[in-house]
Amino acid sequence: PPRVGHLLVTLAPETLPAGALARLVATGAVVFAGHSEADWDDMVAARAQGLRGSTHLFNAMRQIGPRAPGLVGATLGMDALFAGIILDGQHVHPANARLAFRLLGPERLFVVSDAMPSVGGPEHFLLDGVPIGLREGRLTDAAGTLAGAHLCLAEAVRNAVDLCDVPVAAALRMATATPAAAIGAGDVGRLGAGARADMIALDPRLVVRRVWQGGAEVTCDKM
DSSP states (O other), rough: OOOOOOOEEEEEEGOOOTTTTHHHHHOOOEEEEESSSOOHHHHHHHHHHTEEEETTTTTSBOOOOOOOHHHHHHHHHHHSSSEEEEEEESSSHHHHHHHHHHHHHTTTTEEOOOBGGGGGGGGGEEETTTTEEEEEEEEEEETTOSSSBOOOHHHHHHHHHHHHOOOOHHHHTTTTHHHHHTTTTTTSSSSSSSSOOOEEEEEETOEEEEEEETTEEOOOOOO
Protein backbone atom coordinates (compact mmCIF):
# COMPACT_ATOMS: atom_id res chain seq x y z
CA PRO A 1 0.00 0.00 0.00
CA PRO A 2 1.09 3.64 -0.47
CA ARG A 3 2.97 5.27 2.41
CA VAL A 4 1.18 8.15 4.11
CA GLY A 5 3.99 9.71 6.16
CA HIS A 6 3.50 11.10 9.67
CA LEU A 7 -0.25 10.55 9.92
CA LEU A 8 -1.61 9.82 13.39
CA VAL A 9 -4.92 7.97 13.51
CA THR A 10 -6.92 7.58 16.73
CA LEU A 11 -9.38 4.70 16.76
CA ALA A 12 -11.15 2.19 18.98
CA PRO A 13 -9.21 -1.04 18.39
CA GLU A 14 -11.99 -3.28 19.71
CA THR A 15 -14.23 -2.19 16.82
CA LEU A 16 -11.87 -3.23 14.01
CA PRO A 17 -12.07 -6.42 11.96
CA ALA A 18 -9.16 -8.83 12.26
CA GLY A 19 -5.94 -7.53 10.72
CA ALA A 20 -7.31 -4.05 9.93
CA LEU A 21 -4.99 -2.26 12.35
CA ALA A 22 -1.92 -4.01 10.94
CA ARG A 23 -2.94 -3.05 7.40
CA LEU A 24 -3.32 0.58 8.48
CA VAL A 25 0.11 0.55 10.14
CA ALA A 26 1.57 -0.92 6.94
CA THR A 27 0.59 2.27 5.10
CA GLY A 28 2.87 4.25 7.42
CA ALA A 29 0.15 5.59 9.69
CA VAL A 30 0.82 5.90 13.42
CA VAL A 31 -2.13 4.40 15.29
CA PHE A 32 -3.25 5.35 18.79
CA ALA A 33 -6.21 4.07 20.79
CA GLY A 34 -8.83 6.53 21.97
CA HIS A 35 -12.57 7.09 22.42
CA SER A 36 -12.55 3.39 23.13
CA GLU A 37 -13.87 0.69 25.45
CA ALA A 38 -10.91 -1.56 24.69
CA ASP A 39 -9.93 -3.97 27.45
CA TRP A 40 -6.51 -5.46 28.24
CA ASP A 41 -6.82 -8.25 25.68
CA ASP A 42 -7.90 -5.80 22.97
CA MET A 43 -4.86 -3.67 23.72
CA VAL A 44 -2.49 -6.64 23.71
CA ALA A 45 -3.79 -7.65 20.28
CA ALA A 46 -3.59 -4.08 19.01
CA ARG A 47 -0.04 -3.66 20.31
CA ALA A 48 0.98 -6.81 18.44
CA GLN A 49 -0.33 -5.21 15.24
CA GLY A 50 1.63 -2.00 15.72
CA LEU A 51 -0.43 0.23 18.04
CA ARG A 52 1.91 2.94 19.37
CA GLY A 53 -0.04 4.71 22.09
CA SER A 54 -3.20 6.24 23.52
CA THR A 55 -4.87 9.57 22.80
CA HIS A 56 -6.05 11.82 25.66
CA LEU A 57 -5.05 9.47 28.47
CA PHE A 58 -7.81 9.00 31.09
CA ASN A 59 -10.46 10.66 28.88
CA ALA A 60 -13.04 8.88 26.70
CA MET A 61 -11.61 5.44 27.41
CA ARG A 62 -12.15 2.45 29.69
CA GLN A 63 -10.68 3.10 33.12
CA ILE A 64 -8.80 0.84 35.54
CA GLY A 65 -10.97 -1.58 37.50
CA PRO A 66 -9.98 -4.12 40.16
CA ARG A 67 -10.21 -7.07 37.77
CA ALA A 68 -10.06 -5.24 34.44
CA PRO A 69 -7.10 -2.93 33.69
CA GLY A 70 -8.95 -1.29 30.81
CA LEU A 71 -7.34 0.95 28.25
CA VAL A 72 -5.83 3.20 30.92
CA GLY A 73 -4.27 0.27 32.76
CA ALA A 74 -2.95 -1.19 29.53
CA THR A 75 -1.33 2.09 28.55
CA LEU A 76 0.30 2.50 31.94
CA GLY A 77 1.23 -1.15 32.30
CA MET A 78 2.57 -2.10 28.88
CA ASP A 79 6.06 -1.36 27.68
CA ALA A 80 6.74 1.07 24.84
CA LEU A 81 3.29 2.67 24.46
CA PHE A 82 3.17 6.47 24.22
CA ALA A 83 0.34 8.56 25.66
CA GLY A 84 -0.87 12.09 25.05
CA ILE A 85 -2.50 13.88 27.98
CA ILE A 86 -4.53 17.10 28.29
CA LEU A 87 -3.11 19.09 31.21
CA ASP A 88 -5.62 21.93 31.50
CA GLY A 89 -6.59 21.21 35.10
CA GLN A 90 -10.03 20.14 33.89
CA HIS A 91 -9.67 16.91 31.92
CA VAL A 92 -7.31 15.04 34.27
CA HIS A 93 -6.82 15.35 38.01
CA PRO A 94 -3.23 16.39 38.79
CA ALA A 95 -2.77 13.26 40.93
CA ASN A 96 -3.60 11.05 37.95
CA ALA A 97 -1.24 13.07 35.77
CA ARG A 98 1.53 12.66 38.34
CA LEU A 99 0.90 8.91 38.38
CA ALA A 100 1.11 8.73 34.59
CA PHE A 101 4.34 10.73 34.62
CA ARG A 102 5.82 8.45 37.29
CA LEU A 103 5.02 5.33 35.25
CA LEU A 104 5.66 6.55 31.71
CA GLY A 105 8.22 9.29 32.25
CA PRO A 106 8.89 12.14 29.81
CA GLU A 107 10.09 9.59 27.25
CA ARG A 108 6.54 8.23 26.70
CA LEU A 109 4.08 10.76 28.14
CA PHE A 110 3.53 13.95 26.17
CA VAL A 111 1.26 16.97 26.45
CA VAL A 112 -1.39 17.91 23.89
CA SER A 113 -3.57 20.99 23.71
CA ASP A 114 -6.86 19.66 22.29
CA ALA A 115 -7.33 23.39 21.66
CA MET A 116 -10.67 24.76 20.51
CA PRO A 117 -11.38 28.12 18.75
CA SER A 118 -11.65 29.94 22.10
CA VAL A 119 -7.85 29.83 22.50
CA GLY A 120 -7.41 32.43 19.77
CA GLY A 121 -10.96 33.40 18.91
CA PRO A 122 -14.54 33.52 20.18
CA GLU A 123 -15.54 32.03 23.52
CA HIS A 124 -18.73 30.61 21.99
CA PHE A 125 -18.78 28.49 18.84
CA LEU A 126 -20.40 25.48 17.21
CA LEU A 127 -18.83 22.01 17.27
CA ASP A 128 -20.57 19.66 14.85
CA GLY A 129 -23.58 21.94 15.14
CA VAL A 130 -23.61 21.87 18.97
CA PRO A 131 -23.20 25.22 20.80
CA ILE A 132 -20.07 25.23 22.97
CA GLY A 133 -19.15 27.94 25.45
CA LEU A 134 -16.31 28.85 27.79
CA ARG A 135 -17.48 28.83 31.40
CA GLU A 136 -15.01 29.23 34.26
CA GLY A 137 -12.16 27.87 32.18
CA ARG A 138 -14.17 24.88 30.90
CA LEU A 139 -15.44 24.43 27.36
CA THR A 140 -18.77 22.64 27.64
CA ASP A 141 -22.07 22.10 25.91
CA ALA A 142 -25.38 23.07 27.52
CA ALA A 143 -25.36 19.86 29.58
CA GLY A 144 -21.92 20.61 31.01
CA THR A 145 -20.08 17.95 29.03
CA LEU A 146 -16.46 18.83 28.26
CA ALA A 147 -15.88 19.64 24.60
CA GLY A 148 -12.21 20.16 23.92
CA ALA A 149 -9.87 22.37 25.92
CA HIS A 150 -9.21 26.07 26.33
CA LEU A 151 -5.48 25.40 26.33
CA CYS A 152 -2.39 26.21 24.31
CA LEU A 153 0.68 24.00 24.39
CA ALA A 154 2.81 26.50 26.31
CA GLU A 155 0.18 26.56 29.06
CA ALA A 156 0.16 22.77 29.09
CA VAL A 157 3.90 22.86 29.75
CA ARG A 158 3.38 25.34 32.59
CA ASN A 159 0.65 23.16 34.06
CA ALA A 160 2.89 20.10 33.91
CA VAL A 161 5.37 22.00 36.07
CA ASP A 162 2.93 23.83 38.37
CA LEU A 163 0.18 21.24 38.82
CA CYS A 164 2.01 17.95 38.35
CA ASP A 165 5.49 18.64 39.78
CA VAL A 166 7.19 17.77 36.49
CA PRO A 167 10.73 19.21 36.19
CA VAL A 168 11.01 21.99 33.61
CA ALA A 169 13.36 20.07 31.32
CA ALA A 170 11.05 17.07 31.34
CA ALA A 171 7.98 19.23 30.68
CA LEU A 172 9.68 20.80 27.66
CA ARG A 173 10.59 17.36 26.38
CA MET A 174 6.95 16.31 26.74
CA ALA A 175 5.99 19.08 24.29
CA THR A 176 8.79 18.54 21.78
CA ALA A 177 10.98 15.45 21.47
CA THR A 178 8.50 12.95 22.88
CA PRO A 179 5.54 13.67 20.56
CA ALA A 180 8.00 13.76 17.67
CA ALA A 181 9.26 10.32 18.66
CA ALA A 182 5.69 9.06 19.01
CA ILE A 183 5.00 9.74 15.33
CA GLY A 184 8.50 8.85 14.14
CA ALA A 185 9.35 12.39 13.02
CA GLY A 186 13.06 13.17 13.08
CA ASP A 187 12.86 16.70 11.70
CA VAL A 188 10.86 18.28 14.54
CA GLY A 189 11.07 18.38 18.31
CA ARG A 190 14.80 19.03 18.43
CA LEU A 191 17.46 21.62 17.65
CA GLY A 192 20.08 20.36 15.24
CA ALA A 193 21.27 20.02 11.67
CA GLY A 194 18.52 18.79 9.38
CA ALA A 195 15.69 19.76 11.71
CA ARG A 196 13.07 22.36 10.92
CA ALA A 197 13.98 25.84 12.15
CA ASP A 198 10.65 26.23 13.97
CA MET A 199 11.48 27.50 17.46
CA ILE A 200 10.14 29.48 20.39
CA ALA A 201 11.80 31.42 23.19
CA LEU A 202 10.27 31.17 26.66
CA ASP A 203 10.87 33.41 29.62
CA PRO A 204 11.61 31.95 33.09
CA ARG A 205 7.86 31.66 33.71
CA LEU A 206 7.54 29.53 30.54
CA VAL A 207 5.61 32.24 28.69
CA VAL A 208 6.22 32.47 24.94
CA ARG A 209 8.14 35.63 24.04
CA ARG A 210 9.54 34.99 20.55
CA VAL A 211 8.67 32.65 17.70
CA TRP A 212 10.62 31.55 14.64
CA GLN A 213 9.11 29.67 11.73
CA GLY A 214 11.45 28.30 9.13
CA GLY A 215 14.21 30.35 10.72
CA ALA A 216 12.34 33.65 10.28
CA GLU A 217 10.97 35.41 13.33
CA VAL A 218 7.22 35.98 13.29
CA THR A 219 5.01 38.09 15.49
CA CYS A 220 2.70 36.41 17.97
CA ASP A 221 0.57 37.15 20.98
CA LYS A 222 2.14 36.29 24.33
CA MET A 223 0.70 33.02 25.61
